[in-house]
Amino acid sequence: MMIRPRFTEFNDVFTPQNKLDFAIPFLDEDIPLYVDPFLLWRSPSYQDKGLHQLILSAFNNLGNLVRDGNTKEAVYQLIRASECDEVGLGTSAIRKGTRIGEQKAEEILSLFQHVPFYRDNGFRHFEEIQLFIDGISKDRISDIACNFMKSFLIDYTAQECEQLGLPLRKTKIPDVYNPDTRAFEDIAADIAVHPETGSPILLVPKRWLRHVPWINYDGYFKTFCPQDDIAHEGEELNRVKVLTFNRDNYGVVDTYIQARERTAADCQNDPLFSQIPVISARRHLAAIKKLPTGKDDGADQKYEKHIGQLLPSILYPKLDFAQEQARTESGVSIRDLIFYNSRSHDFLREIMDDYGSRQITFELKNVRSIGREHVDQLNRYLSDDLGKFGVFVTRHPLKNAEFKRTIDLWSGQRKAIITLTDADIEQMVELFESKQREPIDVLVKKYLQFRRACP
Template identity: 65%
Template structure:
């Protein structure tokens, strides 16, 4: 059964919410928009994480040892192998596939061990510093290098998590796994990992506690707060990134001071969740915006309504419903926007609509109209096919009229499809519950469904 943005857990029939597991649930067809930040291991109170960071940095610094011994080609080859880690599926790729760095870029990075005295003598304390000297090194590259050197650790973590949740594992080969005894990358034969059903490749899970939207040590932060811009160029418009990188190579003390400051403020460094709820104040503002909007399309009121609902509902329904995506579709020439949620089956109501309607995902269609008409009900009816199950929600401004309510009851009687409507009043009640924290906003949807079923024969 096809679903929108399928995840590993959904494919195997495991209906768990993201907040319930210790890893970022991977998508099967695209990357997770997060990155492994090595600094999270360094600042962790866990001695095990600190040990992993030490191993990671030692492995990277071994590249410098090779270079200083005249074995530059080996160092470059190892760095190229480490520069991409498709198995973890982190980043912004739409196909879970990345591209390794080239020979010239790898040589430029390895040259830092010879060019900068501090690295020549002592190596790196945080290898993320390479982004201050080499053009084209961004957060995805830092993350991939870290994942590559930690791949054996991540494989063990993946096996443990799969066993805890019951995710099937299969025998497979994994390329470029770092051997800490031999200090080189090797292929691991007969690994036992979950397999991506889309392309047959192995999947490696990553702990949530190591993930951020960007590294704690990053070029943008350095440039804004620490870089002596006036010393590099007295003309702001001529201050290019290349000039900054060249300056850094000859003035390592500036970078060293920045790193020391980031270490002092390590307590402020926290992992980033895949989804963050709106604060209560923002939720109330979104509600106020919705209530002021006229119905219809004048002044793009329909787009403003959809945008506000699209930002509000995922926060109100979290964590019981993980947000999948906002999706646009066309029905008989009419553009329609939906909100798609993963059904985690975390509550009896969610379990009921899964069992009764086959809803692995829940679709909510947004309609900024004064009154829902029969054609709107028919649009939802056509959309509630086997792929998404037979339960749908219309988010609109006012209650259904008698004729349209009768139409939804007839759909249930004839096809066992359930269509309920959430109005401005319902959304306001959900925000009030969200504010009070006494109950769950999902209770409002549950209540609407119970009322609907009472009307059905």
């Protein structure tokens, strides 16, 4: 069973994340990023700008409905727009969210009547609702944007899947906004689906994703909010007071929005994974070399922490990091780092072909020496589901008896276990710094040394 399975690997597509235009969806949880409409607004792409206009037109049409006395329809549409499970963005562990309620929808729509600027002109950036309505944050902004441009995302998903050979299935897709009728409708289309639930999956371009929207409450509160005017000395300044003040003093919000527009060039998408800088890699290495072996003073946990920071960065982008995992064998807690096997390197393709390793497990051991019990533990973990290739990350080379045991496992069960020591980690950091070769070459070297010792 794969750890933290992704849609692409499940369908035998192993292109690494950095080579794809979209964020690879997880099957069991959300991606912890959000669509920021401001990125579409500032994009040099006419397509992105057009989509921003589509989103804005759809949202401002809700104000038109309210002004025309169709508040019930406006509430209905806003509720339908408030959750977009198909994109799998956010923090849910089950790829399932909840819509806003009728009362919250009415509160949002009241801005079209209460704030003169919105009544007369509509919104320039609908993310501004975060500055007036409690309980509206980045997840709602992202979902509303995705639902209003869902028709585009359907076409984009089909296009990307066809290019990669990912399967499509005719499926009912709910809440697709039709700009011609200015209403939501359910449609059937060829789309990617979850392999277990059959529910539709929509792919989202990486260039639209941020951890926090460019326009957000915390940024406004910190730099533009006239806090002394809202709460007098001795009074508590809470979020509700600020939001209420904003509704009656739109000029302050307007100043903030104009400032965000002026600095739009600084607004960049957030990568799905960020490597640590070279200086940080050096610091982690220095800290590792100073650590004693064993568990005294939490040395084992410190070792795991430093390695857990180092390896995902120095092996990227050849290996995408899946997650850190704790497992228990005979009452002993074992810390693993799990990577997706992208097959983007000859060595990685060989590991997949020879050992069935769709993912690669690195077991971290801050011990003086690897013992027979450690080899047995990792041997039991390596299975047909996970693959039969594993890596010990430990302080020193294996002793002859344990190294021979790994050779015997290869001879009898065609399992391969190699070892990265402090010296190997140091060499990987040096390659990470110099950029002359790739750190994964150290893994290749250790594997070749292992295979030369095999019969």
